[in-house]
Amino acid sequence: MSTDPIAEFKTKQRETWTMGNFGDLAVFTTAVAGHLVNFAGVIGGQTVLDVGTGTGVVAITARRKGAKVNGLDLTPALLAQARDSAAVAGLGDINWKEGDAEALPYQDASFDVVLSQFGHMFAPRPEVALAEMLRVLKPGGIVAFATWPGEQLIGRMFGVNAQYIAPPQGIVSPVQWGDVAIVRQRLGNSVTHLHFERGIMGIPTLSPQHLRLFQEAKAGPFIRTALALQTDPTKLAAWRQELDELIGEYLRDNIVRHEYLLTRAIKI
Secondary structure (H helix, E strand, O other): OOOOHHHHHHHHHHHHHHOOOHHHHHHHHHHHHHHHHHHOOOOOOOEEEEEOOOOOHHHHHHHHOOOEEEEEEOOHHHHHHHHHHHHHOOOOOOEEEEOEOOEOOOOOOOEEEEEEEOOHHHOOOHHHHHHHHHHOEEEEEEEEEEEOOOOOHHHHHHHHHHHHOOOOOOOOOHHHHHOHHHHHHHHHHHEEEEEEEEEEEEEEOOOHHHHHHHHHHHOHHHHHHHHHOOOOHHHHHHHHHHHHHHHHHOEEOOEEEEEEEEEEEEEO
């Protein structure tokens, strides 16, 4: 019996993001969420969808602006953390839904704003995810997202991981969403007023080794890579050393500073 490689990939993605406790790492994207929501111009009364909401930092930020918010993610464990976090903020009316960025469970033209922070970029078929995000967006509505450029820390770390554990065949690298030329080509003639902006995310850490160990304990992709290399101690040590050296390039004054890319456009 043949298997569906896309469905298999999504199953593995769901399992990967269940590993560790991504919420402890996602807290460092809180400031990015504020930047993205302001960059998108979210205001009270708008209907907003957060695609790949994860632990809900963007959805909660948009709700605190007064928007009517839906947060969607593939991984139930992350949605459970999002619900808990929203409850702490006293926000019980965000509509959380388990779902696939490539098959959004919403009607056409349902939202004034569609957002994604480091979420939709992990969908295996970029053209499908983008088509869905634009489908559920009203004409004249805003689509805005944050992504990792390939030449910056997170993109380079993904590249290191790929050197030790081969990525699935036929799956486009998520860091292509951090390339302005590719994003411009993907959005094409479906949008107008395309605008890009960069920001810097800071992660406090005492040393490169501290941050790398934190990621090994909290972030699914790094947990999975470390587990896969357990049978080859030499490769495991080399992988760790390469990551430590890379993180060290961005560490100043006990803060790892690296750039992210914001994209904003209006649907025609």
